[in-house]
Amino acid sequence: MSILIKGARVIDAYSGLDGIRDILIEKGKLVKLEKNIKEKADKIIHAQGKVVIPGLIDLHAHLREPGREDEETILSGSWAGVHGGYTVICCMPNTQPPIDHPGMVNYVKEQAKSSPIIILPYATISKNREGKELAELGLLRETGAVGFSDDGSPVMDALLMRRALEYSLMLNAPIISHCEDLNLSRGGVMNEGELSTILGLKGIPAEAEEIMVERDLKLAQLTGAHLHIAHVSTKGSVDLIREAKEKGVKVTCEVTPHHLILTEEALLSFNPHTKVNPPLRRKEDVETLQQALKEGVIDVIATDHAPHLATEKEKEIEEAPFGMIGLDTCFSLIFTYIVEKGILSLKEVVEKMSLNPAKILNLPWGRIKVGEVPHLTIFDPEATWIVKEDTLYSKSKNTPFLGWELKGKIEWVIIGERILMERGKCLL
Amino acid sequence: MKWRRKDLLGLRELSREEIEYILETAQPFKEISERPIKKVPTLRGKTVVNLFFEPSTRTRISFELAEKRLSADTINFTPGSSSVLKGETLLDTLRNIQAMQIDCVVMRHPSPGSCHFLAQRLDVPVINAGDGAHEHPTQALLDLFTIKEKKKRIEGLKVAIVGDIRFSRVARSNIWGLTKMGAKVRVISPPTLLPPCIEKMGVEVFYHLKEGLRNVDVIMALRIQRERQNESLIPSIREYRKLYGITREVLKVAKDDVIIMHPGPVNRGIELEPEVVDSSHSVILEQVTNGVAVRMAILYILMGGEVS
Amino acid sequence: MRKFIDQEELRDLWLKVCREVSREIPHSNIAIVGIRTRGAHLAARLRNFLKERTGIDVPFGILDITLYRDDLTAIAEQPVVRSTEIPFNVTGKRIVLVDDVIYTGRTVRAALDELIDFGRPSYIRLAVLIDRGGRELPIQPDFVGKFVELAPEEVVEVKLKEIDDEEGAYILKKK
Numbered sequence: 001m002s003i004l005i006k007g008a009r010v011i012d013a014y015s016g017l018d019g020i021r022d023i024l025i026e027k028g029k030l031v032k033l034e035k036n037i038k039e040k041a042d043k044i045i046h047a048q049g050k051v052v053i054p055g056l057i058d059l060h061a062h063l064r065e066p067g068r069e070d071e072e073t074i075l076s077g078s079w080a081g082v083h084g085g086y087t088v089i090c091c092m093p094n095t096q097p098p099i100d101h102p103g104m105v106n107y108v109k110e111q112a113k114s115s116p117i118i119i120l121p122y123a124t125i126s127k128n129r130e131g132k133e134l135a136e137l138g139l140l141r142e143t144g145a146v147g148f149s150d151d152g153s154p155v156m157d158a159l160l161m162r163r164a165l166e167y168s169l170m171l172n173a174p175i176i177s178h179c180e181d182l183n184l185s186r187g188g189v190m191n192e193g194e195l196s197t198i199l200g201l202k203g204i205p206a207e208a209e210e211i212m213v214e215r216d217l218k219l220a221q222l223t224g225a226h227l228h229i230a231h232v233s234t235k236g237s238v239d240l241i242r243e244a245k246e247k248g249v250k251v252t253c254e255v256t257p258h259h260l261i262l263t264e265e266a267l268l269s270f271n272p273h274t275k276v277n278p279p280l281r282r283k284e285d286v287e288t289l290q291q292a293l294k295e296g297v298i299d300v301i302a303t304d305h306a307p308h309l310a311t312e313k314e315k316e317i318e319e320a321p322f323g324m325i326g327l328d329t330c331f332s333l334i335f336t337y338i339v340e341k342g343i344l345s346l347k348e349v350v351e352k353m354s355l356n357p358a359k360i361l362n363l364p365w366g367r368i369k370v371g372e373v374p375h376l377t378i379f380d381p382e383a384t385w386i387v388k389e390d391t392l393y394s395k396s397k398n399t400p401f402l403g404w405e406l407k408g409k410i411e412w413v414i415i416g417e418r419i420l421m422e423r424g425k426c427l428l
Numbered sequence: 429m430k431w432r433r434k435d436l437l438g439l440r441e442l443s444r445e446e447i448e449y450i451l452e453t454a455q456p457f458k459e460i461s462e463r464p465i466k467k468v469p470t471l472r473g474k475t476v477v478n479l480f481f482e483p484s485t486r487t488r489i490s491f492e493l494a495e496k497r498l499s500a501d502t503i504n505f506t507p508g509s510s511s512v513l514k515g516e517t518l519l520d521t522l523r524n525i526q527a528m529q530i531d532c533v534v535m536r537h538p539s540p541g542s543c544h545f546l547a548q549r550l551d552v553p554v555i556n557a558g559d560g561a562h563e564h565p566t567q568a569l570l571d572l573f574t575i576k577e578k579k580k581r582i583e584g585l586k587v588a589i590v591g592d593i594r595f596s597r598v599a600r601s602n603i604w605g606l607t608k609m610g611a612k613v614r615v616i617s618p619p620t621l622l623p624p625c626i627e628k629m630g631v632e633v634f635y636h637l638k639e640g641l642r643n644v645d646v647i648m649a650l651r652i653q654r655e656r657q658n659e660s661l662i663p664s665i666r667e668y669r670k671l672y673g674i675t676r677e678v679l680k681v682a683k684d685d686v687i688i689m690h691p692g693p694v695n696r697g698i699e700l701e702p703e704v705v706d707s708s709h710s711v712i713l714e715q716v717t718n719g720v721a722v723r724m725a726i727l728y729i730l731m732g733g734e735v736s
Numbered sequence: 737m738r739k740f741i742d743q744e745e746l747r748d749l750w751l752k753v754c755r756e757v758s759r760e761i762p763h764s765n766i767a768i769v770g771i772r773t774r775g776a777h778l779a780a781r782l783r784n785f786l787k788e789r790t791g792i793d794v795p796f797g798i799l800d801i802t803l804y805r806d807d808l809t810a811i812a813e814q815p816v817v818r819s820t821e822i823p824f825n826v827t828g829k830r831i832v833l834v835d836d837v838i839y840t841g842r843t844v845r846a847a848l849d850e851l852i853d854f855g856r857p858s859y860i861r862l863a864v865l866i867d868r869g870g871r872e873l874p875i876q877p878d879f880v881g882k883f884v885e886l887a888p889e890e891v892v893e894v895k896l897k898e899i900d901d902e903e904g905a906y907i908l909k910k911k
Contacts, residue, residue, distance in 0.1 A: 194625035198440065200540040200561030200597060203624065270541030314519055316539035318560070456800060456819035465853040468803040498803075728803070728817065 001042045001417050002026045008047035008378060012054060013351040014367030023052065023368075023376070028416035030374040043419070045412060047378055053350045054368050055087025055117075055375030055413065056331060057357035059254055060151070060176075060230055060302035062323070063089070063119075065111060066104075067096025072307035072395045074108065078115040079428060080305070080327040080394035082420045085377035085410040088118040088357075088365055089327070093129075093145075094152035100124040100135045102143040109144055116420045120146045120361070125164045125175060131155050134163055141171045146361050149176035151230055154212055156182060161216060165225035174228040174252070174360065179212035179237070180204075180278065189318055191264045191279045199267065201317070204279050210236040217244040220251055228360060229253035231304050233278035235288040242297045252360050254302040255289050257326060257333045258400075262286075266400060272313050272320035273400040276306075290343045293352060299360065301352045303330045307396030325394045329387055329401055331379070335408025378412035385409045385424075393426060431729050435547040435554040438563035439604035447608060451573050454718070454725035460497060461720060470732055471500035474531040478504045479521065480557070481537040486692055487557055487567075490716070491534050494723035500731075503530070518542060522549055532731050535559075553730040561595050567691050568601035570722040572609060574715050575646055578687050583610035588640050588682075589631075590616045590672060591650030591699060594623045594661075598691045599650060603629050616640035616672070620661045637672050644682045648689045649674055649699040665698060675701040679709065687711045741882065741905035746865070746894075749881035750778060753863055754785040756879050757832055765858060767795040767829040771847050772818060775835035777898040778865060782834060795824035799833075804846035826855035832879075836894040838864045841875035866905060868892050 005023040010033070012018075022037035023030065032039070063077040072080075074091065081089050091108065093099030099108060105121050112119035123145035127133045129152070137148060148164065154177070155161045161177070168175050185208040190196050192203025213229060217240055220227035232238060232253050244251050258276060263283050266274040274280060292298045306323025313320050331353065338344050344352070358366025365375050387404050389397045413421040420427060429449055439447065460468055476495045480488050488504065495502045507517050518537075525533060525546075534555045535543050540562035547554040558564040576582055587606050593599045593615050606613045613631045615622065627633055634640030641647065652668055662668050679686065688700065688710045696702045704710065741749070763786070770779025776798045783796050800818045833847055844862060851860065863879035868886045886892065886907065893906045 192624055194628040197623035197625050198600070198629065200559075200563070200600060205624075270544045311519075316518055316537065316542040316545055318539045318541075453817055456817045459819050459821075460803075463854060467853070469849070470803040725817075 003043045003045065003414065003417060003419070004037060004039065004041035005045045005047050005052060005376070005378070006037075008050045008052045010052045010368060011347050011350050012368040013347050013355040014054075014369065017368070018347055023374070025374055025414070025417055028373060030368065030370055030372055033368065033370050045378070047412075049382070050378050050380050050411065051346065052368070052376055052378050053085075053346075054354040054366050055377050055415065056085045056353045057088040057363065057366055058086050058303050058305070058327065058330075059090050059228075059300055059357045059360065061089050061091055061305035061327060062094065062307065063091040064307055065095060066107060070395075071309055074111045074115055074119055076393070076395040077305065077307075077327065078117050078119065079426050080325070080392065081117055082413050082426050083393040083410065084327045084329065085331045085379065085413060086117065086327060087375040087377070087413065087415050088120065088363065090120045090122055090146060090361070092149060092151050093122050093124045094150070098124050098129045099145070100127055100129065102136070102139045105140055105143040105145050116418070117415065118365075122147045122149050122176065124148065125150045125155055126160060129153060131157055131160060134160065134167065137164070137167050137171060141173055145173065147173050147176050147228070149178065149230070151176060151178040154178050154180045154182065158215060158219065162219050162223060165219055165223040165227065168225050169223065172362065174226040176228045176230055177212070177216045178230050179209050179216060181208045181211050184208035184211070188279070189275060190267050191281045193264070193282065195264045195267065199270070204277075206234040206236055206281065206285075209234055209278055210240060213237045213240050217241065217249055217251060220244070221247065221249045224250065226250045226252070231256050231259065231278055231302070232289065232298060233259050233281050233285060235285050238288050238292045238297055242292070242295075245297065252299045254300040255293060255298045256304045257301060257330045258324060260286065260289055260293070260301070261333060261337045262400065267317070270317050271400055272315060272317050273324055273398050273402075275317055275320050275322055276324055277322035290338070294344060294348070299352070299356045301330070301334060301349075302357070303327055305394070307394055308398045309396060310398070313398045324399050325392070325396055326399070328392045328394055329399060329406065331410060332385070332406035332408045333401065335379070335381070336406045340407065373416045374414060376412070376414045377410060378414075379408050379410045381408055383407070383409040383411070434730070435543070435556075436565055436726055436730060437543050437547060437554065437556045439565050439568055439601045439608070440563065442604075442608070444608045447569070447572065447605060450569055450722070450725055450729065451576060453729060454569075454573050454722045457724040457728070458718065458721035460724070461717070467497050467499055469499045470728060471495070471498040474500045474731055475529070476500050476502050476532045476534060476727070477525060477528075477530045478502060479533055479535040480504070480506050481517070481535075481542075482558070484536055484558070486716070487536065490719045491557065491723055493720045494727055497720070498724055498727055500531075500727070518545060522546055525550065532727065555726060555730065558597055561597050561600070563601045564597040565601050566719070566723055566726060567598050568605040569726070570715060570719040571602055571648065571689060571691075572605050573718045573722050574689065574711055575687070577714070577718070578711055579645060582606065585611045585645040586614070586643060587611045587646040587648065588614045588616055588644045589648045589650065590637065590640070590674065592621045592652055592656060593617045593626060593650070594621045595653075595656075596650050600629075602648060603631055607631070614640050614644070618662060618668075618671070621656065637674075637678060638681050641678060641682045644686060646687050646689065647674060647682065651691070651693065651695060652699060669698045673698060673701065674704055676703055676707070679704065689715060692716070737906055737908045739904050739906050740884070741866075743903040746903050746905060750781060750865060751785075753865070753879045753881050754782050757782065757863060758786060758789055761830055761832065761861065763790055763792055765828060765830050767797070767824060767826070767831050769797045769799055769822070769831055769833050769851065771833065771835040771843065772798060772800045773899065774894050774896055777896050778836055779834035782832070782863070795829065797822040797824065799847050799850055801843060801846040801850055804850045806842060806846065820850065822854050826851060826857050829857050831857045831860045832863055833860055834863050836864065836896075837866045837868060837892050838862070838875075838877055839868055839870050839892075841871045841873035844875050845873055865894060866892055
């Protein structure tokens with residue numbers, strides 16, 4: 001089926017394009033990208049007033065399969081991704097059992113076959129995510145893992161982390177670090193500071209993250225390997241990463257939408273949906289993270305999509321598990337609170353949510369290029385939608401953004417010649 | 429003023445006006461406990477459930493007396509602590525309460541925010557009888573009432589809170605209440621028992637007892653728990669007693685008419701020297717009496733009329 | 737709104753009530769209890785009258801009946817509770833209960849309940865300045881200053897110089 005997209009503003013960070021263009025897709029390839037295409041097509045999408053960007057790539061999502069299919073599956077998570085404009089999702093290996101040997105990577109790949117989008121598995125750094133012994137990183141890479149992480153947990157043993165980084169030099173895949181000193185954070189529920197004192201909750205000090213960030217940066221420098229730091233949340237971490245980058249350390253890093261938008265004050269109502277790890281921080285940290293994105297110290301926006309059932313989250317805040325979903329809402333949140341507020345331009349967002357993720361993992365996507373299989377997301381900058389349980393495609397609904405009205409509604413998602421979302425509705 | 433809140437979850441969100449309203453209302457209720465028939469029919473036919481997830485004899489009894497003296501029917505529900513998963517219990521408990529058509533919930537729970545959890549999901553008033561280290565509003569209110577009774581005012585008084593501030597809901601609620609009513613609050617504690625950024629709550633911080641007690645009008649001693657020794661927060665109870673125990677000797681630096689308060693139960697010989705507990709400075713027993721009156725006032729305010 | 741009792745008439749009416757009370761009730765075991773707020777002030781005037789007449793300091797108390805009302809949940813605004821002060825033993829006394837206006841009788845019922853919770857009076861007699869009819873309960877005053885039949889939408893308001901800046905009684909229309 002040939003598709004012609006007419007009259008949209010096309011933004012591509014790769015080529016620098018930002019202008020009104022038509023797009024013609026034939027036989028699953030992008031054949032023309034120019035003004036006023038006259039060719040006929042089987043499907044014409046009148047996209048005047050809308051914006052076309054490359055399909056979004058999420059470097060950090062938890063799809064819970066195998067083990068917690070009640071919370072989310074690779075398939076349901078994929079559709080949540082489509083709903084949020086994603087065409088590629090990298091899924092974390094802290095499943096039950098974890099993705100720590102080639103058979104498990106194959107399992108994920110098998111399940112991913114029925115997904116409408118590209119699902120790329122990460123594998124664990126250590127066997128069974130215990131942080132004691134290296135997993136078979138080579139075999140895992142061969143089987144298809146695109147990166148390694150014990151995420152959910154840090155690698156507490158510095159020697160193990162060093163070995164993992166060294167080993168990864170031959171694998172052409174990053175070690176993704178969840179930076180948290182478990183001894184400093186133990187029992188903590190929210191950011192440590194004035195608010196945790198007022199609420200009587202045990203806090204997680206910023207230092208719990210920063211000490212590990214510093215350690216991992218030094219190890220990355222020592223080994224020369226590619227370190228990717230997950231969910232950066234504090235000013236201190238940003239300063240350390242900036243300094244390391246200036247020294248030429250091969251480090252990349254990501255920030256979540258909630259750390260860019262919410263502060264620890266969201267916890268004043270004791271809403272368990274605001275409980276995340278790393279926790280929501282102070283206004284000062286949020287502003288620093290926004291600046292760091294603009295500066296380029298932070299390379300990527302990633303969701304850290306973490307589904308949890310209502311029965312698990314609906315508890316007193318100390319008992320509730322950490323995490324919130326994000327695939328459905330990330331782009332709209334960033335558009336409404338980062339682009340519309342003038343912190344980043346749309347092209348910069350495309351860079352952070354599509355191009356840079358592709359670069360970090362060496363993926364052939366994140367751009368709109370003639371001759372390639374197109375991954376396209378079309379959104380309406382003016383249309384709004386309200387985040388409600390029944391408008392979310394994720395199986396779980398644990399988000400503090402319920403009830404929020406957002407702009408930048410995703411309307412079409414196309415991979416090749418296959419339309420995955422049409423006029424705002426996912427074609428399950 | 430018109431009381432507009434469905435629940436009493438803490439003192440942080442109350443205005444000075446609202447606190448004064450509660451204290452004023454408590455006054456006439458004190459008199460009822462001095463009558464031959466210690467009962468008024470005000471809450472006749474209403475059912476109050478005392479949901480105590482943490483053991484507490486004295487607070488529960490105080491609430492029970494308050495409820496009964498208002499002629500309400502009371503139910504005590506103490507779910508087993510260790511065997512049942514905490515989280516499940518709360519949601520299940522909620523559903524049970526909804527099914528039983530209770531008119532008010534008084535709740536004590538070890539986890540901060542648990543009363544908020546119930547209050548957000550129930551149509552009936554929820555009274556926080558202590559949620560973890562977060563707040564214990566009725567205790568602070570009876571403390572304020574007692575201070576006002578003894579000193580005729582709260583504004584401008586120097587009040588020292590001594591002890592484990594870090595894990596204390598009594599300290600937090602009292603800091604809110606006292607600062608809102610214009611008192612000057614000091615906290616006296618070893619550094620390990622102070623929570624981060626405590627000075628941002630508007631208090632002066634002292635590590636040394638005598639320094640902190642200089643010229644104070646009110647001393648509030650908090651209970652020290654032996655667990656703190658196990659967590660290396662204090663080296664020993666003996667050292668705590670020597671450095672922070674309030675003795676007759678130490679009292680000399682405070683004002684002559686200083687009053688001594690304690691939420692109870694007192695570790696005699698640790699926080700307070702026995703002679704201090706029994707001295708004329710001590711208003712600890714009055715706190716207990718006032719506790720019933722203040723809790724009656726709160727039950728009356730939350731349940732005794734239409735809340736807009 | 738019209739003033740139907742002026743300052744002089746109010747003084748005369750209450751004097752009449754005081755004289756009747758003094759005449760009918762033996763002074764040996766008499767006690768006076770006023771219902772807050774204006775009943776209490778009228779009760780104080782009765783006490784002062786008896787002191788002048790007989791030299792006796794009659795035991796005196798004030799009732800706040802807020803906690804005994806039967807219409808608590810029907811009121812939109814929290815009624816302010818003030819204190820009840822009965823500093824004498826109620827048992828065996830001949831009590832004169834005093835209020836400014838009697839209407840439905842519910843206030844007096846609440847006062848009776850509360851008083852009896854304090855002990856066992858020998859008897860209770862009721863003295864009011866104004867009876868405006870409209871009883872909902874079988875309760876009648878023993879001593880009345882003035883009787884006036886009013887429509888349901890009309891309200892009587894008494895003003896006393898102890899707390900208001902004038903003396904008299906008004907009839908108003910309820911909103």
